[in-house]
Amino acid sequence: xxxxxxxxxxxxxxxxxxxxxxxxxxxxxxxxxxxxxxxxxxxxxxxxxxxxxxxxxxxxxxxxxxxxxxxxxxxxxxxxxxxxxxxxxxxxxxxxxxxxxxxxxxxxxxxxxxxxxxxxxxxxxxxxxxxxxxxxxxxxxxxxxxxxxxxxxxxxxxxxxxxxxx
Numbered sequence: 001x002x003x004x005x006x007x008x009x010x011x012x013x014x015x016x017x018x019x020x021x022x023x024x025x026x027x028x029x030x031x032x033x034x035x036x037x038x039x040x041x042x043x044x045x046x047x048x049x050x051x052x053x054x055x056x057x058x059x060x061x062x063x064x065x066x067x068x069x070x071x072x073x074x075x076x077x078x079x080x081x082x083x084x085x086x087x088x089x090x091x092x093x094x095x096x097x098x099x100x101x102x103x104x105x106x107x108x109x110x111x112x113x114x115x116x117x118x119x120x121x122x123x124x125x126x127x128x129x130x131x132x133x134x135x136x137x138x139x140x141x142x143x144x145x146x147x148x149x150x151x152x153x154x155x156x157x158x159x160x161x162x163x164x165x166x
Contacts (some may be wrong), residue, residue, distance in 0.1 A: 001014030001015065001018070003018075006056065006060070007056075007057065007060035007061050008061065008065075012062075012064065012065055015061055015062065015065035015066075016065050016068065016069070018061075019057065019061060019065060019066050019068075019069035019070075020068070020069055020072075022057060022069065023054075023069040023072050023073050023076075026050070026053050026054075026073065026076065027076055029049075029050055029053075030050060030076040030077070030079070030080050033045050033046055033050060033080055034079065034080050034083040034084075039084050039085075042080065042083070042084040043084055043111070046077065046080050046081070046084065046113060047111065047112055047113055050077065050080065051077060051113050051114060051116075053073075054066075054069075054070060054073055054116045055123070057069075058070065058116060058119060058120050058123035058124065059123045059124060059126070059127035060127065061124075062124065063120045063121050063124050066116075066120055067117065067120065070115075070116035070117040070120050071116075071117050073116045074115050074116050074117050077113055077115075077116075078094060078099055078102075081094065081099075081102050081111065081113065082094050103115050103118070
């Protein structure tokens with residue numbers, strides 16, 4: 001595989017390995033945030049810096065290739081949240097309900113720390129819908145590549161499948 005403007009392009013194995021390595025780099029940042037003394041600084045860095053790191057990858061890497069890495073990233077965010085909320089600055093296991101609450105938007109009473117795993121499919125679908133016309137123009141000289149671009153019938157993305165079904 002190769003990298004094209006950052007994202008990996010190639011076999012599923014290559015893309016998954018690439019994303020695993022990418023998330024491993026972010027693990028260091030999460031551990032540095034967890035070591036901070038000030039909970040407000042932890043929260044602000046977590047919300048505005050750490051949690052947004054995967055957005056580009058979620059939009060440009062196939063959801064099936066980013067799924068495991070996104071899940072691992074979400075676990076790192078949850079560990080950071082639990083450390084931030086703990087009085088002794090030690091990680092504790094959050095309940096499922098507490099995790100869901102932390103993932104809610106701030107205006108809905110949450111911490112605004114969105115889940116990479118849950119936003120993967122919509123991010124990918126949104127990116128393709130915004131760039132499809134441009135891709136068709138660029139690939140117009142290669143009709144064999146365009147054949148699959150319009151095929152939503154074979155998509156495994158839940159968003160595409162629900163749109164196709166309606």
